[in-house]
Amino acid sequence: MTTMASTRRRFLTLLGLSAVAVSCGTSATGTAGKGQTRTLRYQGWAGQVTLxxxxxxxxxxxxxxxxxxxxxxxxxxxxxxxxxxxxxFGGAFNGAVVKLAANKAPIKAVVSYYGSDQYAYSGYYVLKDSPIRSARDLTGKKVGMNTLGAHAEAMLDIYLQRGGLSAAEIDKVEPLVVPPVNTEQSLRQRQIEVAVLGGILRDKALATGGIRPLFTDFELLGAFSAGTYVMTDRFLKQNPDTARTFVTAVGRAIEWSRTTPRAEVIARMTDIVKKRGRNEDTTPLKYWRSYGVAETAGRITGKELQLWIDWLAERGDIQKGQVTADDLYTNEFNTAGEGGTAPTSPAPSASTSGS
Structure with missing residues (x-):
């Protein structure tokens, strides 16, 4: 029988790639000498526009x-x-990037793509009539999130630790995978006691009413870049110009989203979703406010990775000294926004607060 402790340690299996599996992966780059690929394969997120x-x-x-x-x-x-x-390329919470690198995957983080600020944050919501008011009240409760071993579970653990719960008590809190588009409904139908909601899905749920925040990641850690896009060392070596175009373009898009009126950003996103023809609901896009990236053009400082190196080592998921932040990222391919300061995110047109 699977115990809560083993479920909670799924960091070890979710990212347990061997070096052999990584080295045997297929590649779209072709053989050396045939030129750099100009096509990038990627995964999207339903109803959302990625950078x-x-x-x-x-x-x-x-x-x-x-x-x-x-x-x-x-x-x-x-x-x-x-x-x-x-x-x-792929993107994930920086703790997951650290864990994958610790499993000897030859990857590099190349640009930050999401984070938490006063507009873009993940909140842990309960129904308004819920008796849950503190970390200790979560014992034996179900917390719905998009995936295990990533951002949402890490923030939950930090909240529980700060609430004074022991490791044994933390293991009695049950994180469950719930697709983001179903999380609000699962909370309202009382299938889970806590729903992790972020971005447009969070603000849509708040506009409907009947829920309240228990805590947010912004309250826990302040403004920070939370996730990075990664590419393999092999891809970067074989396709440096393509990588530079991609990373710089993402950086420029971050700054465009900061400095462009919110209504214009939303209109553009809505148009993008409609044009790609995937039968997606564009209504939640009107709640978009920020990608939450802390640094100019998504440049990586190292501190956003070091935070999770220390956290994973403290949990025992990696050994101290197993990985170093400097080995995990590069800004070599990011020529956007060099020497500048990140402008302030545009204020939202409607006052929807998660705190």
Whole structure:
């Protein structure tokens, strides 16, 4: 029988790729000497516009084309696909990136793509009449999130630790995988006691009413970049120009989203979703407010990775000294926004607060 403790340690299996599996992955780069690929395979997110998709629509990718191979709801799965060559880039919570690198996957984080700020954050919501008011009240309760072993579970663990729960008590809190589009409904139908909601899905749920926040990741850690896109070392070596075009385009798209009126960003996103013809609901897009990336153009400082190196070592998921932040990322391919300061995110047009 699977115990809560073993479920909670799924970091070890979700990202347990061997070096052999990674080295045997397929690649779209072709053989050396045949030129660099100008097509990047990737996974999207239903009903959302990712930064590469926005960059493509803005024309920042030039002759580099995106090839959508399907959708995902899991950052760890997305970077596994990139590490094994099923896609050419993938994005995940930085703790998952650290864990994958610790399993000897030859990857590099190349640009931050999401984070938490006063507008973009993940909240842990309960029904308004819920008796849950503190970390200790979560014992024996179900917390619905998009995937295990990633951002949502990490924030939950930090909240529980700060609430004074022991490791044994933390293991009695049950994180469950619930598709993001179903999380609000699962909470309202009382299938789970806590729902992790972020971005447009969070604000849509708040506009409906009847829920309240228990805590948010922004309250826990302040503004921070939370996830990065990764590429394999092999891809970067064989396709440096393509990588530079991609990373710089993502950086430029981040800054475009910061400095462009919110209504215009939403209109562009809505148009992108309609044009791609995947039968997606565009209504939640009106709640978009920020990608939450802390640094200019998504440049990586190292501190956003070191935080999770320390956290994983403390949990015992990796050994101290097993990985170092400097080995996990590069800004070599990011020429966007060099020497600048990140502008303040545009204020939302409607006052919807998660705190």
């Amino acid at each position: 590469p998709e926005l960059a493509d629509d803005l024309g920042y990718l030039g002759d580099v084309k995106l090839e959508w191979v399907g959708n995902t709801i899991s950052g760890p799965q997305d970077i596994q696909s990139a590490a094994t060559g099923q896609t050419d």
